[in-house]
């Protein structure tokens with residue numbers, strides 16, 4: 001589902017530490033925040049994450065340039081991954097990693113590594129992984145170096161390589177409740193010490209979706225009930241989605257969008 005591309009804002013680079021200033025409004029179609037359809041097409045529900053997300057990338061559904069192809073100055077992983085919406089995170093991540101004593105960093109999913117390529121984490125090894133092989137291959141060609149590798153991995157189903165921290169930004173929000181639980185269990189099995197992942201701290205409830213959709217997710221409430229995170233970074237998200245609901249235009253804001261850090265032992 002493509003948001004209205006005519007509302008694509010410009011995305012100037014912000015110096016790290018400079019919070020994004022202005023709200024950014026995007027008109028999204030009715031049904032953008034679809035919940036799970038109990039009578040949904042079982043063939044769709046059975047599609048693998050690799051199929052679902054490969055199709056999203058191939059159709060440039062998250063790269064809101066023009067219709068002639070990818071906008072190479074923007075992230076292919078969506079406007080939430082641009083240099084405005086990640087300014088706070090880019091500034092704070094190296095300090096967080098140092099404070100937690102992280103030496104091996106697993107970025108799962110890494111997406112197109114657009115904003116992360118601007119961060120020097122100060123770790124011994126960075127491993128970026130994603131379920132879409134074409135995205136991983138492109139990252140390898142552009143960004144691999146001796147201390148930075150890229151792998152194809154499914155966060156929900158594949159055994160995960162050892163890491164001090166699993167960093168999983170903007171991923172669980174795209175997964176069904178079952179897949180979110182599967183991902184959390186998989187991280188537990190991996191033996192990692194910390195999980196840092198997206199959570200919307202003010203949401204009172206979570207809607208279930210088909211994997212491939214999107215909704216804000218608060219990991220502290222049902223059905224996940226994670227404890228208080230040991231650390232929280234509010235991303236100061238300025239995205240505003242304007243959606244038609246019952247003939248009215250409703251504005252949805254995400255100022256509570258955060259990265260929560262949990263001890264994996266507490267998941």
Ligand SMILES: C[S@@+](CC[C@H](N)C(=O)[O-])C[C@H]1O[C@@H](n2cnc3c(N)ncnc32)[C@H](O)[C@@H]1O
Pocket residue numbers: 049053054077078080081108109110111112113114115129130131132135153154155156157168169170171174
């Ligand atoms: C919105 S992007 C976010 C990427 C990156 N974390 C960022 O902040 O730019 C979501 C990514 O999740 C990946 N993904 C979805 N399900 C996955 C899974 N089960 N295992 C690994 N990657 C997955 C998609 O291919 C996509 O690259």
